[in-house]
Amino acid sequence: MSIANGIPDIVIGRLPVYLRALTNLAQSGKTNTSSHELGRRLGISSAQIRKDLSHFGEFGKQGTGYNINYLLEQLRAILNLEQEWRVAIIGAGYLGHALAHYQGFSSRGFRMAWVFDIDHEMVGKKMNGLSVQHIDQLKETAKQENIQMALLAVPTTAAQAVTDLLVDAGIKAILNYAPINVEVPADVEVRYSDPVVQMQHMTYYLKPELEVLATLSRD
Amino acid sequence: MSIANGIPDIVIGRLPVYLRALTNLAQSGKTNTSSHELGRRLGISSAQIRKDLSHFGEFGKQGTGYNINYLLEQLRAILNLEQEWRVAIIGAGYLGHALAHYQGFSSRGFRMAWVFDIDHEMVGKKMNGLSVQHIDQLKETAKQENIQMALLAVPTTAAQAVTDLLVDAGIKAILNYAPINVEVPADVEVRYSDPVVQMQHMTYYLKPELEVLATLSRD
DNA sequence: TAGATTGTTAATCGATTAACAATC
DNA sequence: TAGATTGTTAATCGATTAACAATC
Structure with missing residues (x-):
């Protein structure tokens, strides 16, 4: 996460949520809203x-x-969404496949038109019309196509090494799906998407089952 | 998000991240660590x-x-991870498919053994060995199998209606992959996983391209 | 012992909320 | 006008950090 230039990062993080809620309101036919209505929804x-x-x-x-x-x-302008950002999908496994087919990117500012994998067997295969390229081609393609962001959908064991390749290729923002914290230079943004972290956050608030184990551990 | 019973929710949210980092350290063969080492990594x-x-x-x-x-x-005990939580995947599309094949759940406390879809054509098809059930069966199956959590991977337009079904089925925790805020009773946890929100958070910090549009908007 | 690191306190820093004048 | 809602200020609330005695 960058050091915010005056504006708290936690505020920046809410803007995309406002953007999303407003988009949904607009699609439902509304033309005006208030901070109260928006707040209630969120x-x-x-x-x-x-x-x-x-x-x-x-x-x-x-x-x-x-x-x-x-x-x-205004929110789109603030978040630099007046341009289309070009994003590479790294990893042609099940998750990469799902990302390549997801319909929700283009309408929200992102063009996902490149898929890379380290496995030569995958190269040339099609994913939603996109031809899988070998990771060795990343640097060249990234420069040519001006790709600035990557979704990292590779196995945990490969995540740091592939991150290093992304950094070397000039990628400045990474959404990491692997459950591991990666190291990057200060000018590269990294965010994480790990469903298990979110699920474990929720289990804290859930009632555990009553079971024999619970009884035993009471001693 | 629940009102934390004394302990700030933001603290709870970091525990799974500590858990993950410690697991990675353990796997690399370490037996001891310090708050400094952990902090440096995170x-x-x-x-x-x-x-x-x-x-x-x-x-x-x-x-x-x-x-x-x-x-x-200790962290597992705090987060109620001494039991295995049973989780349903809702939606048998590309994302549901990826979730059903993801290897990272079972080792971290979650059993994903149920997939539901609203489309009768999908029912009975296999996903990583799991037979897709119709959503109409959710309530009965959830009770029988003690399913307490769901990963919601359905189209945005269906998200609220399906959430209502989940709540009715007694599900107490939902990880929503659809880009929309859903309403639930106070005793149900909801968290969100929307890659675009994370990507838009990062674009704020990225240098926009220099392009004609940027020049024009300077007037 | 000397060095390292914890758990905790108090101080600082930052974020959220309540309240309201301004004004559409 | 009366009602509604903004943008902003000041107060409150909460989270983070620095520092250090305790102690392994």
């Missing part, structure tokens, strides 16, 4: 939403709230 | 790690740090 306070937005300007009107399309435009 | 301060752990007890020794296996055991 389970956060209206004050927090207004405060977050106030870091970037004034986007609403007293009495009537926010024009959804206008606020969407 | 990019957080050693003080924060010690403070987080201090909410639950004393797990280390002055001078020598932490026994990795002991700390792993």
